[in-house]
Amino acid sequence: MLASRIQRRAFSASARNLSKVAVLGAAGGIGQPLSLLLKLNTRVTELALYDIRGGPGVAADISHVNTKSTVKGYDPTPSGLAEALKGSDIVLIPAGVPRKPGMTRDDLFNTNASIVRDLAKAVAESAPEAKLLIISNPVNSTVPICAEVFKARGVYNPKKLFGVTTLDVVRASRFVSEIKGTDPKDENITVIGGHSGVTIVPLFSQSNHPELSSNAELVNRVQFGGDEVVKAKDGAGSATLSMAFAGARMADALLRAADGEKGVIEPTFVESPLYKDQGIEFFSTNVELGPNGVEKIHPIGNIDANEQKLVEACLGDLKKNIAKGVAFVQENPGN
Numbered sequence: 001m002l003a004s005r006i007q008r009r010a011f012s013a014s015a016r017n018l019s020k021v022a023v024l025g026a027a028g029g030i031g032q033p034l035s036l037l038l039k040l041n042t043r044v045t046e047l048a049l050y051d052i053r054g055g056p057g058v059a060a061d062i063s064h065v066n067t068k069s070t071v072k073g074y075d076p077t078p079s080g081l082a083e084a085l086k087g088s089d090i091v092l093i094p095a096g097v098p099r100k101p102g103m104t105r106d107d108l109f110n111t112n113a114s115i116v117r118d119l120a121k122a123v124a125e126s127a128p129e130a131k132l133l134i135i136s137n138p139v140n141s142t143v144p145i146c147a148e149v150f151k152a153r154g155v156y157n158p159k160k161l162f163g164v165t166t167l168d169v170v171r172a173s174r175f176v177s178e179i180k181g182t183d184p185k186d187e188n189i190t191v192i193g194g195h196s197g198v199t200i201v202p203l204f205s206q207s208n209h210p211e212l213s214s215n216a217e218l219v220n221r222v223q224f225g226g227d228e229v230v231k232a233k234d235g236a237g238s239a240t241l242s243m244a245f246a247g248a249r250m251a252d253a254l255l256r257a258a259d260g261e262k263g264v265i266e267p268t269f270v271e272s273p274l275y276k277d278q279g280i281e282f283f284s285t286n287v288e289l290g291p292n293g294v295e296k297i298h299p300i301g302n303i304d305a306n307e308q309k310l311v312e313a314c315l316g317d318l319k320k321n322i323a324k325g326v327a328f329v330q331e332n333p334g335n
C-alpha cells in the first residue's frame, strides 16, 4: 500500500516537465499580479519577466517569494527579449494599452496591433515551439495578427496559439453564483465566440440554470463586464487583478495538460473549423488541452433560440475583427 503510494508519487514527480513560462508586459497592471500567481504555481520551474520598463524590478521583488521556481527579469532590448523567450514552454502576452471610459476594445487596435505583431515576431524567432497566450486587446484581432506573423515565418502551429477568454468564463460563473446564491466552483458556464461585447456569448442553456438564457440583464453583464471595471477605474485602466487570475488559470490548464492530466477543458479563442465556411477562422468554444496544446475543439453543442440569436450577432462582428488583424499584418509586415 505504502510502497505503491511512494511509487505513484515518484512517478508523478518524474513525469512532471520542467516548465519555463515567460510574461511579456510583466510590469503592467496585469503583468505583475499574473507573474506573482505564476510564481505560486508549483508546475512553473522558471519564470522570465520582460517589459519595456520595469521587468528586472518586478522580477527581483517576486523572486523573494519562497517557492522553488527561479525568476529572472530581462533588459528591454532585443537580446533581452530573445533571452527571456529562449526555451519557454508558455509565453503570455499582456503587453499593450488598456481602455479608458468611452473606448471600445477595437479603439486599442492602432496602438496594440504593432506591439503584439513585434512581440509575436520575437516569439516566432526565439520560441517558435511555445504555447502562446494572447491577453492584449482586441483579442479578436491580436490573435489573427500572431497567426499571420507565424505563418510568414513558416512556424505557425494552430494548436499552440490561444486568445485568453477565460475572464469571460470566470465572470459568468461568478455572476450566476451571485444570482443563485451558489458556490461559483459549481457554476461552470461555457462562453463561446470572441472577447468583446456582442462577440461574447454565454451559453446558460448548457448550465445548471438553463432558464438564465432569457435573463437579458445577465447576458449583457457577461458581454459588457469589462466596461463595468473600466468605468469604476475611471481612467486608470481596465481589469487587471481578475484578469491575472484568469490568465493564471489558463496557463495552469496548459501546464496540467502538459503533465499528462486528461480531460482538461477550457473555452479559448483558437483557429477553429466551426465557422470556417463563413470565413471565420478563429472562434472560442470548449477546447480540450493536451501536451501539444489544442487536443480537441468541441462543437458549440445544443443551444436555445435566445443563444442562436446571440451567435448570429457575434459572427458578423467577429468576422470583421479577424479580417482587420489579418489585413494589418499583410499591409504592415514591419521589419
Ligand SMILES: NC(=O)c1ccc[n+]([C@@H]2O[C@H](COP(=O)([O-])OP(=O)(O)OC[C@H]3O[C@@H](n4cnc5c(N)ncnc54)[C@H](O)[C@@H]3O)[C@@H](O)[C@H]2O)c1
Pocket (backbone or CB within 6 Å): 024, 025, 026, 027, 028, 029, 030, 031, 050, 051, 052, 053, 094, 095, 096, 097, 098, 099, 108, 112, 115, 119, 134, 135, 136, 137, 138, 139, 164, 165, 166, 167, 168, 195, 237, 238, 239, 240, 243
Ligand atoms: N483578454 C482579456 O480578457 C483582457 C482583460 C484585461 C485586459 N486586457 C488587455 O491587456 C492589455 C494590458 O492591460 P494592463 O491593464 O496590464 O495595461 P498596463 O498599461 O497596466 O500594462 C501594460 C504593460 O505592457 C508594457 N508594454 C508596452 N509595450 C510593450 C512591449 N512592446 N513589450 C513589452 N511590454 C510592453 C507596458 O510597459 C506595461 O507595463 C490591454 O490591452 C488590455 O486591454 C485583456
Ligand SMILES: O=C(O)C[C@H](O)C(=O)O
Pocket (backbone or CB within 6 Å): 098, 099, 105, 137, 167, 225, 226, 227, 229, 230, 238, 239
Ligand atoms: O474591458 C477591457 O477592456 C479589458 C478586458 O478585455 C476585460 O474584459 O475586462
